[in-house]
Amino acid sequence: MSASTHEEAAVSTSGFEVPPAVHRAAQVLAGVGLGILVAGLAIARERALTSLLTSGFYFLCLGLGGAVFLALMYVANAGWFTVFKRIPEAFAAYVPWGAVTILALLPFVSSLYPWAKPGVMETDHLLHEKAAFLNVPFFAVRMVVMLAVWVGFTWMLRRISLRQDAERSLELAGRNVKVSAVFLVLFSLTFCLAAFDWLMTLEPHWFSTIYALYNIAGLLSSTVCAITVTAILLHRAGALPQLNTSHLHDLGKLMFGFATLWAYLWFSQFLLIWYANIPEETVYFVTRLHGTWAVAFYVNVALNWALPFVLLLPRPAKRNPSHLLRVAAILLVGRWLDLYLMVVPGGQPDGVALGVFELAGFVGMAALFTLAVTRTVRSTPMVPVGDPYLVESLHHHT
Amino acid sequence: MSAPVLIGYFDNEAQVLDATRAVREAGFVLHDVYTPYAVHGLDDAMGLKPSRLTWVCFGAGLLGCTLALSLQYYTSVVSWPLNVGGKPFNSFPAFIPVTFELTVLFAALATVAAFLARAKLFPGSRRSVLPRVTDDRFAIAVAPREAPSELDAAEDLMRRHGAVATDLLEEVAS
Structure with missing residues (x-):
C-alpha cells in the first residue's frame, strides 16, 4: 500500500514526554493519599484497611489486566492492537508497585479478616474446620507466591516486547505467544485464588464458586476502559497519532462485551443464590439489600452494565472518543463500587460510609498508578517498531 | 428499467477500492459493487449510508x-x-x-x-450473477446519469484504475 511509507516515517521511536505538571501532581496526590491512609491505620483502622484493600486491589487488577489483555491478544494472533500495545505494557509495569500495596496488608491480617481475629477459631466451629486453609502463615505464603508469579510474567512479557524493538526477530513474536499461553493458565488459577483469599474470606462463612470468574469479568471490563482512556488522552496529547477510529470502535466493542459479561456473571451468582434460598449463601445478599447498601447494590448494576449497555449500543457511539471517555468513566467508577460492595458490607453491615479514607485510598492509588504508567511511557518508545503486526495495526479498518 | 449498465472487472481488493472511490468522485452513478467476500472500507468508498x-x-x-x-x-x-x-x-x-x-x-x-x-434472497427470486464475482473477481457496476455515452468515460476511468475487463449489460437487477 502506498500510504504505509508515510505512516512508518511518522512513527516516533522515542518515549512521550508527560507534562511535568502531571507528574508533580501525581507525586503530591500519591503522598497525600497514602499519608492519610497511614494516619487512618491509627485513627480508624478498619476503614483504612478496607480502603487499602479495595483501591489496592482495584489498581493491581488494572496492572494485571494490562498483561492479561496482551496475553489474550498474543495467543489469538491479533494484529489490530499493536499500535497501542505500549499502553497495556505500561499498565503491566505497575504490577510490582501494586504487589507492594497488597503486601502492605500482611501485618494487619488479624484486623481485617474475621478468621484471623484472635480467639475466633475456638468459638467458631465452621472456621475451625477451615483452619487448615485459613491461617495467617499459609495465607501469607499464598499471597507472596501469587504476587511473585504475576510480577515475573508481566516482567517477561514487557522484556520480550522491548527486545523486539531492537532485534526485530520473528522468533520473539513466537516466544510472546508461548509465554502468554503459560501466563493465561497460571493467571486464571492464581487470580481465582486471590479473589477467594483476599476478598471472599472477608466473610469466611459465605462462599460462591462463580466469585472469581465474576471478578475476572470486572478486571477485563475495567482494564479495557483504562486502556481506552489512556489511548484517547495520549492521542489528544499528540503521542499516539496512529490511533484511528477503527481501533476505538474495537475497544468500544470490548467495553460493551465485557460489561455484558460482567452482568451475566453477576446475575448468575445472584440468581442461583436467590433461587436456592439457603441461609448460609443468602446472608451475603441480605446484608447488601439492607438499608443504604441496597442503593449501592442497584447503582452498581446501573454503572457496570445498564448504562454502558444502552450508551454503547449504537455504532457511532463506539467510534466517538468523547463519548467513549464518558462511558469508560462510568465503568471505572462502577468497578470501584463493585469492589467496595465485595469488601466492606461484611464488616460494616449498618450502611454505606464514604468519606475521607475511601477517597484518600482511591486517589492515592490512582496517583501511584499514574506515576508508574507515566514513568514507563516516558522511557519506552510509544510505537513498537519491531512487532511484525505493526503494519497490520496501522491499517486496521473495521 | 432498461438503461445499460457498465461492468468493470478487477483482480484485487486494493484496485476495486480505489476504482470505486474514483468512479463515485467523478460523478457517475454507482449501481453496485460485487465482491467474493466482505471488503473492509468498501462502505466508505461507495459512500453508503449506515445500515438500517x-x-x-x-x-x-x-x-x-x-x-x-x-x-x-x-x-x-x-x-x-x-x-x-x-x-x-x-x-x-x-x-x-x-x-x-x-x-x-x-x-x-x-x-x-x-x-x-x-437483498431479495428468497426462493423464487431470480437474480443474474456476474461471472466469477463469487469466486475470485471484483466487479463495479456503473449506471449512466443521463446519456449512455457517459459510460465511455467511466470505462476509461476504470481501465486506468486496473480493470482487467469491462462489459456492457442491458439490465442488472438491483
Missing part, C-alpha cells in the same frame, strides 16, 4: 424482551399462579433467563430475515 438493519435488530430485541416478560407474567401470576419454593408469583429474577434468550432469538432471527428480504 440495526434498527430492525433493536426493535425485534425490544419486542422479544417485552413478549417474554408479559408471557411469563401472564402465565405465572394471572393465568395459573403456582407456589414455587415460597417465592412470590411475580418473581422478576426468575424471568430473566427466558427474557434474555427470547430477546436474543427475536433480534437474531429478525435481523437475518430482514437482510434476506432486503
